[in-house]
Amino acid sequence: MSILEQTLTKITTVDREAAxxxxxxxxxxxxxxxxxxxLEDIIITLASITGNAIPRVDKKVVIIMAGDHGVTxxxxxxxxxxxxxxxxxxxxxxxxxxxxxxxxxxGEIVCCDIGVATDIDHPGLxxxxxxxxxxxxxxxxxxxxxxxxxxxxTGITVARDQIAKGAQLLATGEMGIGNTTASSAILGVYSxxxxxxxxxxxxxxxxxxxxxxxxxIERALRVNNPDPxxxxxxxxxxxxxxxxxxxxxxxxxxxxxAPVVIDGFISSAAALLASKLKPQSVQxxxxxxxxxxxxHKIMLDLIGLYPxxxxxxxxxxxxxxxxxxxxxxxxxxxxxxxxxxQSAGVSSSKKE
Numbered sequence: 263m264s265i266l267e268q269t270l271t272k273i274t275t276v277d278r279e280a281a282x283x284x285x286x287x288x289x290x291x292x293x294x295x296x297x298x299x300x301l302e303d304i305i306i307t308l309a310s311i312t313g314n315a316i317p318r319v320d321k322k323v324v325i326i327m328a329g330d331h332g333v334t335x336x337x338x339x340x341x342x343x344x345x346x347x348x349x350x351x352x353x354x355x356x357x358x359x360x361x362x363x364x365x366x367x368x369g370e371i372v373c374c375d376i377g378v379a380t381d382i383d384h385p386g387l388x389x390x391x392x393x394x395x396x397x398x399x400x401x402x403x404x405x406x407x408x409x410x411x412x413x414x415x416t417g418i419t420v421a422r423d424q425i426a427k428g429a430q431l432l433a434t435g436e437m438g439i440g441n442t443t444a445s446s447a448i449l450g451v452y453s454x455x456x457x458x459x460x461x462x463x464x465x466x467x468x469x470x471x472x473x474x475x476x477x478x479i480e481r482a483l484r485v486n487n488p489d490p491x492x493x494x495x496x497x498x499x500x501x502x503x504x505x506x507x508x509x510x511x512x513x514x515x516x517x518x519x520a521p522v523v524i525d526g527f528i529s530s531a532a533a534l535l536a537s538k539l540k541p542q543s544v545q546x547x548x549x550x551x552x553x554x555x556x557x558h559k560i561m562l563d564l565i566g567l568y569p570x571x572x573x574x575x576x577x578x579x580x581x582x583x584x585x586x587x588x589x590x591x592x593x594x595x596x597x598x599x600x601x602x603x604q605s606a607g608v609s610s611s612k613k614e
Contacts, residue, residue: 265415266510272517276310276545284309287316290602290610300570304548304593311521311546312430316598319431319521322369322587323424324360324580325511326353327417329377329503330395331440332404333482338443338475340466343395347382349437350375353579354386360435360579367587369433371580374420376413377438377503390416392503399447399482403499410498410506417510418517425518431590432515432522433550434529435580436504439465442555445531447479447500449557451490452534452564457483460557462527462576493538501535508532513539516546523548523590525583526575527555530562537565550586551575 263271288302289295296302308317328350334343352358353373356365364371374388379395392413396404405413421432442464449460461476486499497506509532515522516536524533524547536543549567552559554576562569570589575582603610 264411265418266411269418269513269517270540273513273540273542275542277313278310280313280315281306281310283315284597287597290604291596291600292603292606292608298596301589301593301596304590305597307548308521308590308594311519313519317594319590319594321428322367322431322433323429324364324369324371324433324435324584325420325424326360326371326373326435326437326580327376327504327507327511328373328437329507330379331438331444331502332396332398333400333443333478334440335398336400336478337471338478339439339464340471341439343379343439346437346439347378347380350378350382350387351384353437354384358579359577359581360584363581363584367584367591369584369587372420372424374507376416376507388420390420392416396502399444399486399500400478401485403486404444404501405498405503407494407498410494410501413503413506414510414513417507418514420507421511421514422518425515425520430520431587432511432520433580433583433587434508434511434522434525434532435583436508436528436578438502438504441502441504441528443475443479444500444502444505445528446557447482448496448505448531448534449561450479450483451488451496451500453560455560460560462555462557493535497535504528505532505535509535509539512536512547513543516540516543520546521548522546523550523583523586524567525550525580526553526578527558527561528578529583530558530565533567534561534565548586548590551582553582
Protein backbone atom coordinates (compact mmCIF):
# COMPACT_ATOMS: atom_id res chain seq x y z
CA MET A 263 0.00 0.00 0.00
CA SER A 264 1.38 3.43 -0.95
CA ILE A 265 1.95 6.30 1.48
CA LEU A 266 -1.08 8.09 0.03
CA GLU A 267 -3.33 5.04 0.35
CA GLN A 268 -2.17 4.40 3.92
CA THR A 269 -2.79 8.02 4.83
CA LEU A 270 -6.29 8.13 3.36
CA THR A 271 -7.14 4.94 5.27
CA LYS A 272 -5.94 6.49 8.55
CA ILE A 273 -8.19 9.53 8.25
CA THR A 274 -11.27 8.84 10.36
CA THR A 275 -14.04 10.94 11.81
CA VAL A 276 -13.19 13.16 14.79
CA ASP A 277 -13.90 12.48 18.48
CA ARG A 278 -17.52 13.52 19.06
CA GLU A 279 -17.40 12.64 22.77
CA ALA A 280 -14.48 15.04 23.33
CA ALA A 281 -16.47 17.70 21.46
CA UNK A 282 -19.46 17.07 23.75
CA UNK A 283 -17.29 17.45 26.86
CA UNK A 284 -15.77 20.64 25.46
CA UNK A 285 -19.25 22.02 24.84
CA UNK A 286 -20.25 21.13 28.41
CA UNK A 287 -17.32 23.09 29.78
CA UNK A 288 -17.97 26.05 27.47
CA UNK A 289 -21.56 26.16 28.70
CA UNK A 290 -20.35 26.15 32.32
CA UNK A 291 -18.17 29.25 31.85
CA UNK A 292 -19.28 32.66 33.10
CA UNK A 293 -20.97 33.87 29.93
CA UNK A 294 -24.22 33.33 28.05
CA UNK A 295 -24.11 30.09 26.00
CA UNK A 296 -22.56 30.62 22.57
CA UNK A 297 -21.75 34.27 23.24
CA UNK A 298 -18.12 33.95 22.15
CA UNK A 299 -19.17 32.78 18.71
CA UNK A 300 -16.34 31.55 16.51
CA LEU A 301 -14.01 31.22 19.51
CA GLU A 302 -16.35 28.54 20.83
CA ASP A 303 -16.53 26.88 17.42
CA ILE A 304 -12.73 26.69 17.37
CA ILE A 305 -12.65 25.00 20.78
CA ILE A 306 -15.16 22.38 19.68
CA THR A 307 -13.15 21.74 16.51
CA LEU A 308 -9.85 21.43 18.39
CA ALA A 309 -11.37 19.19 21.05
CA SER A 310 -12.89 16.88 18.47
CA ILE A 311 -9.56 16.62 16.63
CA THR A 312 -7.28 16.18 19.65
CA GLY A 313 -9.63 14.22 21.90
CA ASN A 314 -9.03 16.77 24.66
CA ALA A 315 -11.89 18.92 25.98
CA ILE A 316 -9.35 21.56 27.05
CA PRO A 317 -7.00 21.45 24.04
CA ARG A 318 -3.51 22.97 23.84
CA VAL A 319 -1.66 24.09 20.72
CA ASP A 320 1.63 25.30 22.14
CA LYS A 321 3.85 24.38 19.19
CA LYS A 322 2.70 25.86 15.89
CA VAL A 323 4.41 25.28 12.54
CA VAL A 324 3.77 26.93 9.19
CA ILE A 325 4.80 24.63 6.34
CA ILE A 326 5.64 26.63 3.22
CA MET A 327 5.74 24.69 -0.03
CA ALA A 328 7.51 26.36 -2.94
CA GLY A 329 7.23 25.51 -6.63
CA ASP A 330 7.26 27.15 -10.05
CA HIS A 331 4.65 27.14 -12.80
CA GLY A 332 5.21 26.77 -16.53
CA VAL A 333 2.05 28.78 -17.19
CA THR A 334 3.99 31.95 -16.35
CA UNK A 335 5.19 31.72 -19.97
CA UNK A 336 1.70 32.98 -20.88
CA UNK A 337 2.18 36.27 -19.03
CA UNK A 338 -0.37 35.55 -16.29
CA UNK A 339 1.65 37.33 -13.59
CA UNK A 340 3.31 40.75 -13.49
CA UNK A 341 6.25 39.11 -11.70
CA UNK A 342 8.81 36.79 -13.35
CA UNK A 343 9.31 33.26 -12.05
CA UNK A 344 12.74 34.29 -10.75
CA UNK A 345 10.88 35.85 -7.81
CA UNK A 346 10.05 32.38 -6.46
CA UNK A 347 13.62 31.42 -5.41
CA UNK A 348 14.29 35.01 -4.33
CA UNK A 349 11.33 34.93 -1.97
CA UNK A 350 12.30 31.49 -0.67
CA UNK A 351 15.64 32.98 0.36
CA UNK A 352 13.76 35.87 1.96
CA UNK A 353 11.73 33.36 4.01
CA UNK A 354 14.91 31.59 5.05
CA UNK A 355 16.57 34.84 6.14
CA UNK A 356 13.50 35.84 8.15
CA UNK A 357 12.58 38.97 6.19
CA UNK A 358 9.16 38.21 4.69
CA UNK A 359 5.71 39.07 6.03
CA UNK A 360 5.14 35.43 6.98
CA UNK A 361 8.30 35.50 9.11
CA UNK A 362 7.16 38.59 10.99
CA UNK A 363 3.66 37.29 11.61
CA UNK A 364 4.78 33.77 12.56
CA UNK A 365 7.36 35.12 15.01
CA UNK A 366 4.70 37.39 16.51
CA UNK A 367 2.44 34.35 17.01
CA UNK A 368 5.23 32.28 18.56
CA GLY A 369 5.32 29.81 15.70
CA GLU A 370 7.98 28.25 13.50
CA ILE A 371 8.42 28.03 9.73
CA VAL A 372 9.49 25.04 7.68
CA CYS A 373 10.21 25.96 4.06
CA CYS A 374 10.25 23.15 1.50
CA ASP A 375 11.45 23.29 -2.12
CA ILE A 376 9.12 20.84 -3.80
CA GLY A 377 9.40 22.23 -7.32
CA VAL A 378 11.30 25.50 -7.71
CA ALA A 379 12.69 25.86 -11.23
CA THR A 380 16.24 26.38 -9.98
CA ASP A 381 18.39 24.99 -7.17
CA ILE A 382 18.58 26.98 -3.95
CA ASP A 383 21.56 26.57 -1.67
CA HIS A 384 20.64 27.25 1.94
CA PRO A 385 21.14 25.07 5.04
CA GLY A 386 17.69 25.94 6.35
CA LEU A 387 15.84 24.79 3.24
CA UNK A 388 14.11 21.43 3.17
CA UNK A 389 14.83 20.16 -0.36
CA UNK A 390 12.24 17.67 -1.59
CA UNK A 391 12.21 18.67 -5.26
CA UNK A 392 9.97 16.52 -7.45
CA UNK A 393 10.93 18.35 -10.65
CA UNK A 394 12.04 21.81 -11.78
CA UNK A 395 8.64 23.48 -12.01
CA UNK A 396 5.53 22.36 -13.86
CA UNK A 397 4.86 22.42 -17.57
CA UNK A 398 2.63 25.06 -19.14
CA UNK A 399 -0.97 24.02 -18.41
CA UNK A 400 -2.20 26.09 -21.38
CA UNK A 401 -0.47 23.57 -23.64
CA UNK A 402 -0.79 20.29 -21.72
CA UNK A 403 -0.65 18.66 -18.28
CA UNK A 404 1.26 20.39 -15.49
CA UNK A 405 2.95 17.12 -14.50
CA UNK A 406 2.51 13.37 -14.68
CA UNK A 407 0.09 11.55 -12.42
CA UNK A 408 3.02 9.81 -10.73
CA UNK A 409 4.67 13.15 -9.98
CA UNK A 410 1.44 14.52 -8.52
CA UNK A 411 1.15 11.52 -6.20
CA UNK A 412 4.80 11.82 -5.20
CA UNK A 413 4.31 15.52 -4.39
CA UNK A 414 1.26 14.72 -2.25
CA UNK A 415 3.23 12.02 -0.44
CA THR A 416 6.07 14.48 0.13
CA GLY A 417 3.64 16.83 1.88
CA ILE A 418 2.29 13.96 3.96
CA THR A 419 5.82 13.06 5.07
CA VAL A 420 6.74 16.65 5.94
CA ALA A 421 3.58 17.04 8.03
CA ARG A 422 4.10 13.70 9.74
CA ASP A 423 7.70 14.59 10.60
CA GLN A 424 6.70 17.92 12.13
CA ILE A 425 3.98 16.31 14.23
CA ALA A 426 6.50 13.68 15.39
CA LYS A 427 8.73 16.57 16.49
CA GLY A 428 5.96 17.97 18.66
CA ALA A 429 3.93 20.25 16.39
CA GLN A 430 0.38 20.53 17.75
CA LEU A 431 -0.96 22.91 15.11
CA LEU A 432 0.08 23.06 11.46
CA ALA A 433 -0.60 25.80 8.92
CA THR A 434 -0.28 25.92 5.16
CA GLY A 435 1.88 28.42 3.29
CA GLU A 436 3.12 28.61 -0.28
CA MET A 437 5.31 30.41 -2.78
CA GLY A 438 5.12 30.10 -6.54
CA ILE A 439 4.68 32.78 -9.17
CA GLY A 440 1.66 31.80 -11.27
CA ASN A 441 -0.03 29.73 -8.61
CA THR A 442 -3.28 31.73 -8.53
CA THR A 443 -3.73 30.69 -12.17
CA ALA A 444 -3.37 27.01 -11.29
CA SER A 445 -5.64 27.43 -8.26
CA SER A 446 -8.30 29.17 -10.36
CA ALA A 447 -8.12 26.32 -12.87
CA ILE A 448 -8.69 23.80 -10.07
CA LEU A 449 -11.66 25.83 -8.86
CA GLY A 450 -12.92 26.01 -12.44
CA VAL A 451 -13.16 22.22 -12.50
CA TYR A 452 -15.39 22.09 -9.42
CA SER A 453 -17.39 25.32 -9.70
CA UNK A 454 -20.30 25.90 -12.06
CA UNK A 455 -19.50 29.60 -12.24
CA UNK A 456 -18.01 31.30 -15.28
CA UNK A 457 -14.21 31.47 -15.21
CA UNK A 458 -14.33 35.27 -15.43
CA UNK A 459 -16.24 35.32 -12.15
CA UNK A 460 -13.69 33.29 -10.19
CA UNK A 461 -10.40 34.64 -11.53
CA UNK A 462 -8.62 37.37 -9.56
CA UNK A 463 -5.73 39.75 -10.08
CA UNK A 464 -3.22 37.62 -8.18
CA UNK A 465 -0.13 39.71 -7.55
CA UNK A 466 -1.61 42.78 -9.24
CA UNK A 467 -2.75 42.29 -12.83
CA UNK A 468 -4.42 45.17 -14.64
CA UNK A 469 -7.75 44.74 -16.48
CA UNK A 470 -6.08 43.58 -19.68
CA UNK A 471 -3.91 41.10 -17.80
CA UNK A 472 -6.93 39.79 -15.90
CA UNK A 473 -8.79 39.14 -19.14
CA UNK A 474 -5.78 37.32 -20.55
CA UNK A 475 -5.45 35.22 -17.40
CA UNK A 476 -9.07 34.08 -17.69
CA UNK A 477 -8.52 33.12 -21.32
CA UNK A 478 -5.42 31.11 -20.40
CA ILE A 479 -7.35 29.22 -17.71
CA GLU A 480 -10.20 28.48 -20.10
CA ARG A 481 -7.68 27.15 -22.60
CA ALA A 482 -5.98 25.01 -19.93
CA LEU A 483 -9.28 23.43 -18.97
CA ARG A 484 -10.19 22.82 -22.60
CA VAL A 485 -6.79 21.35 -23.52
CA ASN A 486 -6.49 19.10 -20.47
CA ASN A 487 -10.14 18.20 -19.78
CA PRO A 488 -9.48 17.25 -16.11
CA ASP A 489 -11.84 14.71 -14.55
CA PRO A 490 -13.57 16.20 -11.46
CA UNK A 491 -14.26 12.70 -10.10
CA UNK A 492 -10.49 12.09 -9.96
CA UNK A 493 -8.74 14.78 -7.84
CA UNK A 494 -5.28 13.51 -8.76
CA UNK A 495 -6.14 13.86 -12.44
CA UNK A 496 -7.20 17.47 -11.76
CA UNK A 497 -4.02 18.14 -9.81
CA UNK A 498 -1.70 16.60 -12.37
CA UNK A 499 -3.32 18.36 -15.32
CA UNK A 500 -3.89 21.93 -14.06
CA UNK A 501 -2.38 22.10 -10.57
CA UNK A 502 1.04 22.83 -9.15
CA UNK A 503 3.73 21.07 -7.17
CA UNK A 504 3.31 23.30 -4.11
CA UNK A 505 -0.47 22.80 -4.27
CA UNK A 506 0.11 19.04 -4.36
CA UNK A 507 2.52 19.31 -1.43
CA UNK A 508 -0.01 21.27 0.61
CA UNK A 509 -2.70 18.73 -0.23
CA UNK A 510 -0.39 16.19 1.36
CA UNK A 511 0.27 18.40 4.39
CA UNK A 512 -3.48 18.65 5.02
CA UNK A 513 -4.04 14.92 4.59
CA UNK A 514 -1.00 14.16 6.75
CA UNK A 515 -2.31 16.39 9.52
CA UNK A 516 -5.71 14.71 9.41
CA UNK A 517 -4.21 11.21 9.43
CA UNK A 518 -2.19 12.10 12.52
CA UNK A 519 -5.12 13.85 14.27
CA ALA A 520 -3.59 17.30 14.17
CA PRO A 521 -5.50 20.49 13.29
CA VAL A 522 -4.33 22.37 10.21
CA VAL A 523 -4.98 26.07 9.57
CA ILE A 524 -5.75 26.79 5.92
CA ASP A 525 -4.32 30.05 4.57
CA GLY A 526 -5.58 31.76 1.41
CA PHE A 527 -6.66 30.96 -2.12
CA ILE A 528 -3.81 28.63 -3.09
CA SER A 529 -3.91 26.76 0.21
CA SER A 530 -7.67 26.43 -0.17
CA ALA A 531 -7.17 24.88 -3.61
CA ALA A 532 -5.10 22.22 -1.85
CA ALA A 533 -7.79 21.89 0.82
CA LEU A 534 -10.44 21.45 -1.86
CA LEU A 535 -8.47 18.62 -3.45
CA ALA A 536 -7.87 17.03 -0.03
CA SER A 537 -11.61 17.17 0.65
CA LYS A 538 -12.26 15.38 -2.63
CA LEU A 539 -9.67 12.70 -1.86
CA LYS A 540 -11.03 12.15 1.68
CA PRO A 541 -14.13 14.07 2.79
CA GLN A 542 -13.39 13.43 6.49
CA SER A 543 -10.21 15.51 6.16
CA VAL A 544 -12.37 18.67 6.27
CA GLN A 545 -13.05 17.95 9.96
CA UNK A 546 -9.38 18.67 10.66
CA UNK A 547 -9.25 22.00 8.80
CA UNK A 548 -9.62 25.50 10.23
CA UNK A 549 -10.06 28.31 7.69
CA UNK A 550 -8.02 31.35 8.70
CA UNK A 551 -9.41 34.08 6.45
CA UNK A 552 -11.11 34.90 3.19
CA UNK A 553 -8.86 36.74 0.75
CA UNK A 554 -9.50 39.34 -1.92
CA UNK A 555 -9.35 36.68 -4.63
CA UNK A 556 -12.97 36.46 -5.87
CA UNK A 557 -12.80 32.67 -6.05
CA HIS A 558 -11.67 32.19 -2.47
CA LYS A 559 -15.08 32.42 -0.78
CA ILE A 560 -16.51 30.18 -3.48
CA MET A 561 -13.79 27.66 -2.75
CA LEU A 562 -14.35 27.78 1.01
CA ASP A 563 -18.08 27.29 0.47
CA LEU A 564 -17.39 24.23 -1.69
CA ILE A 565 -15.21 22.75 1.07
CA GLY A 566 -17.63 23.72 3.83
CA LEU A 567 -15.31 26.01 5.79
CA TYR A 568 -16.07 29.31 7.52
CA PRO A 569 -13.19 31.82 7.73
CA UNK A 570 -12.21 33.43 11.03
CA UNK A 571 -10.98 36.68 9.52
CA UNK A 572 -11.87 39.14 6.76
CA UNK A 573 -8.71 41.22 6.32
CA UNK A 574 -8.68 42.14 2.60
CA UNK A 575 -5.43 40.19 2.27
CA UNK A 576 -4.05 38.61 -0.92
CA UNK A 577 -0.41 37.87 -0.13
CA UNK A 578 -0.42 34.15 0.57
CA UNK A 579 2.77 32.70 2.10
CA UNK A 580 0.69 31.55 5.10
CA UNK A 581 0.16 35.10 6.40
CA UNK A 582 -3.57 34.72 7.05
CA UNK A 583 -2.96 31.43 8.84
CA UNK A 584 -0.30 33.01 11.05
CA UNK A 585 -2.76 35.74 12.03
CA UNK A 586 -5.27 33.01 12.76
CA UNK A 587 -2.88 31.53 15.32
CA UNK A 588 -3.72 34.42 17.63
CA UNK A 589 -7.45 33.72 17.44
CA UNK A 590 -6.86 30.04 18.10
CA UNK A 591 -4.62 30.85 21.08
CA UNK A 592 -7.33 33.13 22.44
CA UNK A 593 -9.90 30.35 22.13
CA UNK A 594 -7.76 27.80 23.98
CA UNK A 595 -7.07 30.30 26.78
CA UNK A 596 -10.79 30.96 27.21
CA UNK A 597 -11.43 27.25 27.62
CA UNK A 598 -8.52 26.70 30.01
CA UNK A 599 -8.53 29.88 32.10
CA UNK A 600 -12.05 31.31 32.29
CA UNK A 601 -13.96 30.75 35.52
CA UNK A 602 -17.05 28.58 35.65
CA UNK A 603 -20.32 29.76 37.16
CA GLN A 604 -19.72 27.41 40.09
CA SER A 605 -16.11 28.42 40.78
CA ALA A 606 -16.92 32.13 40.53
CA GLY A 607 -20.12 31.94 42.55
CA VAL A 608 -22.14 33.44 39.72
CA SER A 609 -25.73 32.47 39.01
CA SER A 610 -25.94 30.57 35.75
CA SER A 611 -29.46 31.64 34.78
CA LYS A 612 -31.96 34.43 35.43
CA LYS A 613 -34.02 32.09 37.61
CA GLU A 614 -31.21 31.61 40.11
